[in-house]
Amino acid sequence: MKGGVVVWLCAALLLAQDAVAKGPAASAAGDESSGWVLRREGSSSYACKCYPGDSCWPNHAKWRKLNATVGGNLKVNIPPGAPCYNSFEGPLGEVNTYDEAECDRVTSNWHNEQFQIELPAASLWTYFTNDTCRPTTNPSDTCTLGYYPVLAIIAKTAGHIQAGINFARENNLRLVVRNTGHDFLGRSVGWGALVINTHNFQDIKFTGQHRSACSYRGSAVTVGAGVQAFEVLTQANALSPPKIMVTGECATVGVAGGLVQGGGHGPLTNFYGFLADTALQFKVITADGVLRTANAKTNPELFWALRGGGPAAFGVIVEATYKTFDDKLSSGVHLDIDTSHTTNATLFWEAVRIFHGYSTHFVDNGLYVYYELGTTGQNLHVHPFVGIGKTPAELQAVLQPMWDDFAELGITYTTSSANYSTFYDLFNAMFETEMAGNSALTGGWSIGRRDVEDSHPAIMDAFQTIVGAGSFMIGHMWSAGHGLPRSEWGSSAVNPRFRTVVDKLITVVPLAGNAPLADKAAAQDKLTNVVDAALRNAAPNGCAYINEADPYEPNWQHAFWGTNYPALLRIRQKYDPNGVFYAVSTPGTEKWEQIETGTRLCRKL
Incomplete structure (x- = not known):
């Protein structure tokens, strides 16, 4: 991308509230002072999250404050294929983006999982992005944001995650939690959303004698939210004797977020069950912005729900502790x-x-x-x-x-x-x-x-x-x-x-x-x-x-x-009664829909 991009990014953050004309027509009727935007589609009425183009969208002072709180790690999201286009037409403005060398790099790496994982808000499978802004040989084609998030917090501390959750809750923004982008169901993207990227949480700590709240005594590993399977398996193999843990079949999947919250099956499932079955403890930030410990004795119902009860439903996992096992021929x-x-x-x-x-x-x-x-x-x-x-x-x-x-x-x-x-x-x-x-x-x-x-x-x-x-x-x-x-x-x-x-x-x-x-x-x-x-x-x-x-x-x-569903619904209503978190078809989302051709996330009234 050319040199004006950095200036544009800063201006977009400062002038985000001026994007009203760029977004979909603002609701003529709605209680936007409360952060909810009222819409109708067909015969149904909805209360929707706040998006660019709505008067409730946070003003520049709020975005500046958030950016300061997260250490300058708030970024305007640009689709990865944008360098192949003359310009990117985003909801916060338009910017010239063509860069031949960068376009070549993106094109040659487009099918590389790790390349996509390291990006702020890319999705490894592109269907739910609306397949927007893929690499092209025709720079005059149109590049838009599609269903990618608008802004991303590249979180580096638990405080950054807390700030993002609090900001989304207080301003009623759609919030997306993204680590690697391994996702078939479109949960890592969302039109008009703020994304919290947890991929920088890379700590890995092994112990030979973990003493857990569930009476487990044995070897274990504690991993940060951004750790991928190949990383922890490589370090575990270097131990003496070599250790192993339950992971997915794919080596690049993250092991402390959506995988365990969905259950987490893999080649070791015959022996030890799901990854969720081997979890000993989580550090998790819930919808109220509080960092909690969850294990068999502290917040036990939250601990149970995080072990297979649904991704992006109960909180953002900061770190997870799992059993490890001796590797075998x-x-x-x-x-x-x-x-x-x-x-x-x-x-x-x-x-x-x-x-x-x-x-x-x-x-x-x-x-x-x-x-x-x-x-x-x-x-x-x-x-x-x-x-x-x-x-x-x-x-x-x-x-x-x-x-x-x-x-x-x-x-x-x-x-x-x-x-x-x-x-x-x-x-x-x-x-x-x-x-x-x-x-x-x-x-x-x-x-x-x-x-x-x-x-x-x-x-x-x-x-x-x-x-x-x-x-x-x-x-x-x-x-x-x-x-x-x-x-x-x-x-x-x-x-x-x-x-x-x-x-x-x-x-x-x-x-x-x-x-x-x-x-x-x-x-x-x-x-x-x-x-x-x-x-x-x-x-x-x-x-x-x-x-x-x-x-x-x-x-x-x-x-x-x-x-298990009734218990999961009750726990979801306890920890996130207002729907700060959202992933399609997870506990408590019965009344939530993405209306207006899959864009606005709304609660049916």
């Missing part, structure tokens, strides 16, 4: 079946049936299985089968019945295997790097043990329906109740049904975020009422996982939390 196997092996669709689906029919067998024998189905049409891509604590011979023995069934039907495939001295080494070698910058609608459902045992043909019909609809699936075979004592199943707020799940699926409907509204509506309908409906009907003993699901999942309260 591990073995892995890759499997591919695609059109290079057979073009016979019937035979291919027989191979899928055999593979998936062994899901209960795999998890009962301690395996974790990560697979993709239908990404290129007729393909099954299992990368990998993971045997933690197993030798190659032991892993192959678990897989042998599947190999035998393949051989009996004449199914050919490609496979490879490897063994490692630790799971950490397998994790780095056998899991594939994920990509950022793509646009799609995502949904998902999980399959219960009883569903596999009683109605597997219906599950196979659902899989074919999904692939036939031009969608694809990502599967994670594990059992969150396999290695975790039954007495601990209720210690976290994750849906009790997950204890008998054997396969958790992500469904994907590819679509550009800037597609016409009619196309978006059709894609959402297909996701909810065709793709995911097929899985719900075939697997009635399953449930949905809040971090990887359709944001408009029908009966989401039950689908995401089951019998």
Whole structure:
């Protein structure tokens, strides 16, 4: 970007209140003196958060004071692709942004997750940004903010987070909490919002003998809100003996925020349950701006809710303490079946049936299985089968019945295997790097043990329906109740049904975020009422996982939390009665909607 940008950023902060003409038409009727803006859409009335263009939007003196309070770390948010455009047309003004060298850098790194993570307010998957301002070779194209936040606090202390929460609450602004931007449901972005970026909280502290409020005595790690899985796993592996902790399958996901608040499943879930099941304590800032300790004895109901009760629902986690475990030798196997092996669709689906029919067998024998189905049409891509604590011979023995069934039907495939001295080494070698910058609608459902045992043909019909609809699936075979004592199943707020799940699926409907509204509506309908409906009907003993699901999942309260929902709703009403925090389809958001084509966040009156 050219030299005038810095001056513009400062001017935008000072003159934010002058952006009235830039925002949507200010409400002609509304009690904006109270911070609520009254709107109507269709036959409904709403009280909305305050946005640029509303007279309640904070004036320059308030923004200056906030900027001083957060140590000058309040930034005007500019979409990452802006250097490829002649100008960025933001809600606080217009600025010349073209910079050829910077455009080349952004373009070459667009699909790099870590590049996107290090930005103030980028979302790794762009559908819910409205796919605005992507890198382009035509600088005269239009670059707007889309649904990205307007301003960002690059928080470096707990006080900065507190100041941001207090400012949003006192001025009734939409607040977004963002660490890495790992998010399929659009929670890391929000039109007209103030974002608190927690990625700078990078402390990692190990202890060999943690004494917790829940009587745990053992090794543990305390991580700051911005720590990513690969960072803590690398340091844990360097200990003697090497340690491991439950993380997601993706190495770049943060481990102290939305992951644990959604539950947090990964390759170690068969042994230790969800990440939420291993949590020992949180330092968390609630909607009143108070920094609290939450553990089994101090604020125990908040501690329970933070362990799987919903991301961005109960507070901003500043740091989290988790159990760690001794790492073990591990073995892995890759499997591919695609059109290079057979073009016979019937035979291919027989191979899928055999593979998936062994899901209960795999998890009962301690395996974790990560697979993709239908990404290129007729393909099954299992990368990998993971045997933690197993030798190659032991892993192959678990897989042998599947190999035998393949051989009996004449199914050919490609496979490879490897063994490692630790799971950490397998994790780095056998899991594939994920990509950022793509646009799609995502949904998902999980399959219960009883569903596999009683109605597997219906599950196979659902899989074919999904692939036939031009969608694809990502599967994670594990059992969150396999290695975790039954007495601990209720210690976290994750849906009790997950204890008998054997396969958790992500469904994907590819679509550009800037597609016409009619196309978006059709894609959402297909996701909810065709793709995911097929899985719900075939697997009635399953449930949905809040971090990887359709944001408009029908009966989401039950689908995401089951019998835990009433308690979560009560806790949410206690700690955030006015809706300072918001994430779609989380406890207490029943009356909240994003109206006016998904822009204004409002409470239905």
